[in-house]
Amino acid sequence: MGLFSKLASLLGFKRKEASILVVGLDNSGKSTIINHFKSEEDKTIDIVPTVGLNVEKFKVKSLGFIAFDMSGQGRYRNLWEHYYQDVNGIIFVVDSSDSLRIIVAKDELDMMLQHKDIKDRNIPILFFANKMDLREALSSVKVSQALGLDNMKSKSWHICASNALTGEGLQEGVEWITDQLKYMVEQNKR
Amino acid sequence: THLLSEHTVIDLPTGVVAFQMDTCDPKVSAIAVASGGHIYVYKNMRPFYKFTLPTLNIEPAELEVWNQAKEDKIDMSSMKEVLESIRTEVGESNLSSRSQRFLMLEPEELEEFVHVHKQFPLKRQTVVTCLSTMKKSMAEDDAVSCLVLGTENKDVYVLEPDAFTILAAMTVPSVPAFLNVTGLFDVEYRIIVACRDGILYTLKRGFKTGRLCVELLSQPVGLLRVKNTVVVGCMDQTLSCFSMKGRNLWTIKLESSIVAMETIDITYLGIQLIVIALSNGLIQLYQDKYLVDVVPAEDVVTGIKFGRYGREENTLIMTTRGGGLIIKILKRTAKFDPKNLTPGPPAAQHMKLSVPKKTKLFVDQTMHERENAVRMHRSFQHDLYRLRLNTARSYVKVLTSSLTPVSTGGSDPLKLSAQIQGLGPVFRLRLEIQNTSTDKPSTNLFFTFHCDVRIYRVDKTFIPIPFLAPGLLYSSATKVECVSELGISDVIKVFVLRENEGVPLITAIINMPISEGMMSSY
Numbered sequence: 001m002g003l004f005s006k007l008a009s010l011l012g013f014k015r016k017e018a019s020i021l022v023v024g025l026d027n028s029g030k031s032t033i034i035n036h037f038k039s040e041e042d043k044t045i046d047i048v049p050t051v052g053l054n055v056e057k058f059k060v061k062s063l064g065f066i067a068f069d070m071s072g073q074g075r076y077r078n079l080w081e082h083y084y085q086d087v088n089g090i091i092f093v094v095d096s097s098d099s100l101r102i103i104v105a106k107d108e109l110d111m112m113l114q115h116k117d118i119k120d121r122n123i124p125i126l127f128f129a130n131k132m133d134l135r136e137a138l139s140s141v142k143v144s145q146a147l148g149l150d151n152m153k154s155k156s157w158h159i160c161a162s163n164a165l166t167g168e169g170l171q172e173g174v175e176w177i178t179d180q181l182k183y184m185v186e187q188n189k190r
Numbered sequence: 191t192h193l194l195s196e197h198t199v200i201d202l203p204t205g206v207v208a209f210q211m212d213t214c215d216p217k218v219s220a221i222a223v224a225s226g227g228h229i230y231v232y233k234n235m236r237p238f239y240k241f242t243l244p245t246l247n248i249e250p251a252e253l254e255v256w257n258q259a260k261e262d263k264i265d266m267s268s269m270k271e272v273l274e275s276i277r278t279e280v281g282e283s284n285l286s287s288r289s290q291r292f293l294m295l296e297p298e299e300l301e302e303f304v305h306v307h308k309q310f311p312l313k314r315q316t317v318v319t320c321l322s323t324m325k326k327s328m329a330e331d332d333a334v335s336c337l338v339l340g341t342e343n344k345d346v347y348v349l350e351p352d353a354f355t356i357l358a359a360m361t362v363p364s365v366p367a368f369l370n371v372t373g374l375f376d377v378e379y380r381i382i383v384a385c386r387d388g389i390l391y392t393l394k395r396g397f398k399t400g401r402l403c404v405e406l407l408s409q410p411v412g413l414l415r416v417k418n419t420v421v422v423g424c425m426d427q428t429l430s431c432f433s434m435k436g437r438n439l440w441t442i443k444l445e446s447s448i449v450a451m452e453t454i455d456i457t458y459l460g461i462q463l464i465v466i467a468l469s470n471g472l473i474q475l476y477q478d479k480y481l482v483d484v485v486p487a488e489d490v491v492t493g494i495k496f497g498r499y500g501r502e503e504n505t506l507i508m509t510t511r512g513g514g515l516i517i518k519i520l521k522r523t524a525k526f527d528p529k530n531l532t533p534g535p536p537a538a539q540h541m542k543l544s545v546p547k548k549t550k551l552f553v554d555q556t557m558h559e560r561e562n563a564v565r566m567h568r569s570f571q572h573d574l575y576r577l578r579l580n581t582a583r584s585y586v587k588v589l590t591s592s593l594t595p596v597s598t599g600g601s602d603p604l605k606l607s608a609q610i611q612g613l614g615p616v617f618r619l620r621l622e623i624q625n626t627s628t629d630k631p632s633t634n635l636f637f638t639f640h641c642d643v644r645i646y647r648v649d650k651t652f653i654p655i656p657f658l659a660p661g662l663l664y665s666s667a668t669k670v671e672c673v674s675e676l677g678i679s680d681v682i683k684v685f686v687l688r689e690n691e692g693v694p695l696i697t698a699i700i701n702m703p704i705s706e707g708m709m710s711s712y
């Protein structure tokens with residue numbers, strides 16, 4: 001409960017910030033998505049593959065976010081789990097045009113869900129089926145099937161098809177996670 | 191994934207490799223396909239170049255025959271005769287393919303065959319049997335590499351990647367079937383050639399001919415380089431590992447024959463595995479000689495490649511006999527642990543036995559055995575028959591007189607054991623008798639003894655056994671005194687008889703010990 005009361009105080013009164021973890025395979029578009037939410041002056045023009053991780057801050061609907069933009073490369077993926085403990089929400093980005101590696105994404109997701117810091121907590125997970133503009137992209141329904149999201153009963157989740165280059169779909173997704181976080185805070189206040 | 195493009199190759203392809211042709215940007219790999227006497231090079235999915243193997247010298251006599259044929263100066267039967275004699279002289283494989291074909295035809299087909307072909311110049315062409323690549327001067331992944339190929343004519347060529355000229359030509363004593371290349375062409379390289387006759391040769395920079403490395407017991411079906419060793423899969427379902435010097439490090443027997451093999455180099459784990467596709471549809475992964483993993487495939491896998499595929503570093507790509515393509519990506523958390531799976535051969539197999547030096551006696555004996563082998567065998571056989579005869583005789587005797595301590599047949603299956611206790615002159619003879627049947631008791635039996643009365647006196651010469659329940663052990667005892675003063679020993683026979691019957695059911699013969707008390711007391 002300690003965490004939630006802390007979060008409540010953070011969100012409800014003081015600094016209004018929620019920390020979220022952004023994970024997904026390399027090249028899925030995580031950094032591009034976060035870049036989209038940043039204010040005009042903070043935006044970077046060219047996005048290079050992330051090394052290790054980047055910490056970014058942005059605001060949606062008066063809620064401040066601290067986003068941990070993790071690198072998705074195989075050799076950095078073991079860093080993800082170190083942040084599981086302290087996050088309020090997770091954004092999982094999938095390159096929906098990379099149907100071959102969706103199985104790898106599922107594998108990483110399953111490992112994350114089995115992790116001791118995630119398993120028994122009700123953390124909202126937002127999925128972006130990114131790169132929906134590409135011709136060979138799978139629909140969000142297909143992606144959720146491939147990831148086996150229907151079997152994930154213990155967490156509240158939501159999936160959006162997105163295009164990080166134009167920003168399509170991103171707003172909807174982030175609004176969902178904002179509502180989830182706010183709702184949780186309400187619950188804990190009572 | 192989907193089929194990107196399809197090209198038809200005229201002849202059966204015998205080798206496919208991807209290689210870097212030049213240093214121009216963007217770095218596009220070219221694909222070389224060996225087929226017949228040519229190598230077709232494709233770039234950007236389009237045919238790019240066709241390399242043809244150099245033609246070989248033709249026997250002058252053979253050329254002469256075909257020249258005559260061109261001018262119609264020779265008839266078919268004599269032409270056939272001449273070609274046949276050339277064939278016996280130089281061997282089938284040194285004839286041009288046209289002559290080979292000619293000699294295979296039926297007499298009535300000859301005329302037409304010659305008519306069709308005689309206009310064209312006679313060529314002798316060899317075919318590519320295997321294809322590989324070698325980095326030219328730099329070891330980077332995208333550095334320019336040369337093509338290395340083996341031919342039916344027992345040659346190994348290294349081709350220049352840009353102009354396709356032959357940079358180096360070497361020969362091996364038999365037809366190459368597999369090539370394995372390490373090193374750089376401009377610096378130092380080593381090519382291991384597995385030949386069709388089961389012999390491995392090594393070729394080095396600057397040498398024209400191959401050096402014999404290993405003679406296999408069977409034909410090779412795959413050749414790999416793992417660290418500093420050579421791993422060869424053979425037709426006899428074995429996987430063997432050799433040092434570069436040709437010493438056999440280990441050999442394992444597989445459950446099925448090998449169809450394809452490949453090395454798996456997992457850099458972040460720092461291990462190299464051997465993956466083998468078996469004809470029973472299993473994919474086995476070995477670390478050295480230890481099986482670390484088995485993956486079932488839906489179909490027999492005929493081709494395996496391991497490496498980077500797109501963004502995934504460790505991908506295993508397999509083609510199956512039915513034309514399928516399987517892509518497997520190594521899990522990030524995968525660990526290969528040989529201990530929890532069945533190990534290879536036991537360690538004892540590799541222990542050196544300390545064989546002692548041959549002594550003079552041993553050598554003499556060997557010589558003797560070698561010279562008199564027949565006689566020795568005969569006398570051995572003779573003695574063996576004697577032994578058998580003696581055994582048979584004793585057996586018959588035993589059977590007829592019931593001299594055994596165990597009676598099996600008949601109405602009373604009994605077991606008798608006797609024991610002598612004491613040092614003498616007075617002994618105690620303990621007898622144990624058991625009815626070994628399951629349900630039939632024996633009645634009205636008794637023990638009696640037979641001995642030389644001058645030596646032994648038995649206290650109770652008659653011990654009745656009125657009833658023997660099945661399975662139970664009955665014991666009784668009697669005193670036996672040695673009455674002789676000569677310090678000799680004899681046998682005492684113990685009989686088990688049934689009242690009113692003359693033949694004993696069983697007999698035990700006891701070899702008495704020498705009475706020790708004798709010497710002192712009396």
Ligand SMILES: Nc1nc2c(ncn2[C@@H]2O[C@H](COP(=O)(O)OP(=O)(O)OP(=O)(O)O)[C@@H](O)[C@H]2O)c(=O)[nH]1
Nearest residue numbers: 026027028029030031032049050071072131163164
């Ligand atoms: N067509 C298309 N391209 C996209 C989209 N989102 C991202 N990309 C491109 O995908 C590439 C990778 O994007 P990144 O944001 O660097 O991916 P990442 O997930 O942060 O990758 P790592 O940091 O290596 O884990 C970039 O070239 C982006 O321009 C999309 O929605 N559509």
Ligand SMILES: [Mg+2]
Nearest residue numbers: 030031049050
């Ligand atoms: Mg990134």
